[in-house]
Amino acid sequence: MKSGVEVLLKDGKYYLSDDILLSDLQLKSLEEHGDITPPNSAPPGPELKVHPVTGMPLSADAGKAVGQYPTSYNMWAMVRYVYGPSLSSVQREIMRLAIEHWEANSNVRFYNATGMPTVDPTYGFAYPYIEFVNGNDVNSSQIGRNANGGRQELKIQSASWAFPEVVGNGIHELGHAIGLDHEHNANDRDNFINLNLNNVLPEKRYNFNRRTTNYHQIGAVDFQSVMIYDSQAFASSPNLIVMTRKSDGSTFSGNDVTSGTDRKWVNNLYIPYIARSDVYRELADIVYKTDNTVMTAQERQQFQAQLNNGNPYPPAGGRIPNDHSRYQ
Numbered sequence: 001m002k003s004g005v006e007v008l009l010k011d012g013k014y015y016l017s018d019d020i021l022l023s024d025l026q027l028k029s030l031e032e033h034g035d036i037t038p039p040n041s042a043p044p045g046p047e048l049k050v051h052p053v054t055g056m057p058l059s060a061d062a063g064k065a066v067g068q069y070p071t072s073y074n075m076w077a078m079v080r081y082v083y084g085p086s087l088s089s090v091q092r093e094i095m096r097l098a099i100e101h102w103e104a105n106s107n108v109r110f111y112n113a114t115g116m117p118t119v120d121p122t123y124g125f126a127y128p129y130i131e132f133v134n135g136n137d138v139n140s141s142q143i144g145r146n147a148n149g150g151r152q153e154l155k156i157q158s159a160s161w162a163f164p165e166v167v168g169n170g171i172h173e174l175g176h177a178i179g180l181d182h183e184h185n186a187n188d189r190d191n192f193i194n195l196n197l198n199n200v201l202p203e204k205r206y207n208f209n210r211r212t213t214n215y216h217q218i219g220a221v222d223f224q225s226v227m228i229y230d231s232q233a234f235a236s237s238p239n240l241i242v243m244t245r246k247s248d249g250s251t252f253s254g255n256d257v258t259s260g261t262d263r264k265w266v267n268n269l270y271i272p273y274i275a276r277s278d279v280y281r282e283l284a285d286i287v288y289k290t291d292n293t294v295m296t297a298q299e300r301q302q303f304q305a306q307l308n309n310g311n312p313y314p315p316a317g318g319r320i321p322n323d324h325s326r327y328q
Helices: 024-033 089-105 164-177 201-206 262-269 298-308
Strands: 009-011 013-015 064-070 079-083 110-112 129-135 140-142 151-156 193-195 215-217 243-245
Touching: 079 089, 089 110, 089 129, 089 151, 089 164, 140 164, 151 164
Parallel strands: 079 110, 079 129, 129 151
Antiparallel strands: 009 013, 064 215, 140 151, 193 243
């Protein structure tokens, strides 16, 4: 690209690294400005003191993981998704389990809109939503929500069974979809990881470019994160090591479940809403604080009142069905 950033063109789509799919808007911004986020839309570094939507203060150690700089335009209130018709029954099960993992361990919530309209019937705008599609041998996702709304793809690889590693791929790609980036792409990565690019396939070296602008990160690189690749990622030979810990030179593996720091990043930025047909902001029974502890019943009720102009009680009859196992 004229900005000097390397991207991958595969099957007519552009990727920032092998599994981060670029939207048209992100590709244009990358071409013109060298960053997926247009200039002046976010600070250059990790400073983030308030929630981008509610304006409430965030924890002093919010995150300890790395992701895109959050705004109300690139994050989700509730992640709307559909199971695409190309998915096998196993791939649907992988994504269902991945959704349930995130929902059981964090504040992010997903809404199953399979078979529902993709355009608002009253105002005509396109709903932002993710379609889970068959990736064959590929896993990929856009990072964050498409600022222009409409459809975005999350590809999940083919598999014969939903074993932990493949479910971990679904958890990882959903991590991208809600805004998380790779730990090994963190701006301060070189303070924690020894990287030997000579051991990386030349055409894959762009996977290790650091994110230097429009990111949100606090704390050290997390080797337990579901968003980190293993020590031999993209090695040019099976016996070569690409990354080691700077602290002791040891190798590390990828992870199939979220770490506490993954969840802390998410819990600072997402609120666990229950799907409703009205405008009341009803909270799930379990609400995580920014330090990953659970709110008491009283704290939850106070928070719900704060979100609803002082009213802690949701109107009756407003909840709508939201079944993650519904495929058609």
